[in-house]
Amino acid sequence: MNAETQTTPAEDPGLRRRVAAAGPGYRGLRRAFSDAERDRLAAALEARDEAVPRYLTHPTAWTDRRAKLFEAGAYPDKGVRLTAADLDAIAQRFDLPVPVLIEHAKSPLEIGYLTQVEALGDELFGTVALTEAADALLERSGARRLSVGLSADLGEIKEVSIVRQPRVPDAQMFGATFAAALDPSPMAARATDDACRRIDGFVREGRLAPAQADLAKAIAQADAVVEFDGDSAPLRDLLLRMIERRPPVGLFAETAPTGAGDEAAAHLLLPEEAAFYRRHFPGVSLDQIARRK
Numbered sequence: 001m002n003a004e005t006q007t008t009p010a011e012d013p014g015l016r017r018r019v020a021a022a023g024p025g026y027r028g029l030r031r032a033f034s035d036a037e038r039d040r041l042a043a044a045l046e047a048r049d050e051a052v053p054r055y056l057t058h059p060t061a062w063t064d065r066r067a068k069l070f071e072a073g074a075y076p077d078k079g080v081r082l083t084a085a086d087l088d089a090i091a092q093r094f095d096l097p098v099p100v101l102i103e104h105a106k107s108p109l110e111i112g113y114l115t116q117v118e119a120l121g122d123e124l125f126g127t128v129a130l131t132e133a134a135d136a137l138l139e140r141s142g143a144r145r146l147s148v149g150l151s152a153d154l155g156e157i158k159e160v161s162i163v164r165q166p167r168v169p170d171a172q173m174f175g176a177t178f179a180a181a182l183d184p185s186p187m188a189a190r191a192t193d194d195a196c197r198r199i200d201g202f203v204r205e206g207r208l209a210p211a212q213a214d215l216a217k218a219i220a221q222a223d224a225v226v227e228f229d230g231d232s233a234p235l236r237d238l239l240l241r242m243i244e245r246r247p248p249v250g251l252f253a254e255t256a257p258t259g260a261g262d263e264a265a266a267h268l269l270l271p272e273e274a275a276f277y278r279r280h281f282p283g284v285s286l287d288q289i290a291r292r293k
Contacts (some may be wrong), residue, residue: 013095015044020097020115023055024062024129027095028116029234054110055131062112063135065128068171069114069160070148072122080154087119093156100128101161104149110134114160124148128160138162146171195220195236199243206248216243242276 019041020026022033033041038059042052054060074081097113112130119125128146130138138144148171149159199216202208208216220236 015041015048016096019045019053019056020113023053023060024097024113025064025115025127026097027234028064028127030062060110061132062129063132064115065130065135067114067126067128067146067160068123068168069117069126069146069157070124070171071168082154084119084122086154087122087124090124090150090155090157091117091119097129098157098159100130100134101149101159103163104147104159104161111162114157117157126160192221192236195240198240202243202246207243207246238276242273246273 017026021029021031022038022041024030038056042056045052045056070082070087072082072084072087094117097115100112100114101107102111110131111134112128114126115129116127117124143162145163145165147161147163147168148157149161150156151158196217199208199213199220202216203210203213216239219239222235
């Protein structure tokens with residue numbers, strides 16, 4: 001553990017989240033951006049006089065590794081004791097990726113980023129995205145031990161470092177085999193389970209037809225991030241928000257637009273449903289979706 005004394009919040013978190021999703025990942029998830037989209041993101045950063053990360057202008061291959069970061073306990077030299085509740089607060093506060101350093105020293109080398117954090121009881125875990133070159137070097141050297149750099153109030157992760165002597169003896173990145181065995185991560189699995197439970201609740205409330213539940217759950221399991229209202233958000237979150245806004249009634253309010261072939265949907269859809277399916281599933285006809293009801 002290493003405490004920093006100064007923070008520099010991003011001027012536009014929404015922009016930085018999209019930039020992260022185009023690179024190492026935002027909350028552990030990445031999405032494909034076209035060259036034109038990357039250029040626009042870079043131009044937006046330059047207009048705000050913010051640094052443009054190299055991965056935005058030079059598409060980078062990333063390797064994700066599961067890692068144990070920290071654990072609850074007493075740290076006499078810092079005069080603090082961190083509890084499981086403190087770790088949960090740190091995880092909840094984590095948003096934008098933070099850099100991977102060596103021995104807590106800043107370097108022009110781009111090694112990787114910590115992109116996702118979760119608290120599991122008395123331990124703090126995360127996902128570390130490494131560049132292809134860095135991952136190969138660390139694999140050859142066997143350097144996997146980690147130390148977390150925290151803010152002055154010990155409530156926010158500022159960086160994670162590869163070190164010789166970690167404060168927590170078993171804080172480390174796991175090997176590729178172990179990381180694969182944990183995929184999807186407990187956080188992702190828990191998010192999917194929660195989404196499925198909410199979908200079941202929507203069916204009971206009458207916000208969703210029983211025959212639509214399987215389709216909704218399939219969408220909820222997709223680890224995809226999409227742009228919405230000028231920000232990036234997980235696809236499952238947008239799906240749940242869309243269903244939540246539906247009134248609990250048994251009838252649908254709008255007929256899907258008619259047209260040639262399969263697009264002549266004979267069933268009824270709410271406007272936001274039709275818009276959602278058109279945007280995220282352009283290859284599936286509304287009629288085909290409506291038949292699943």
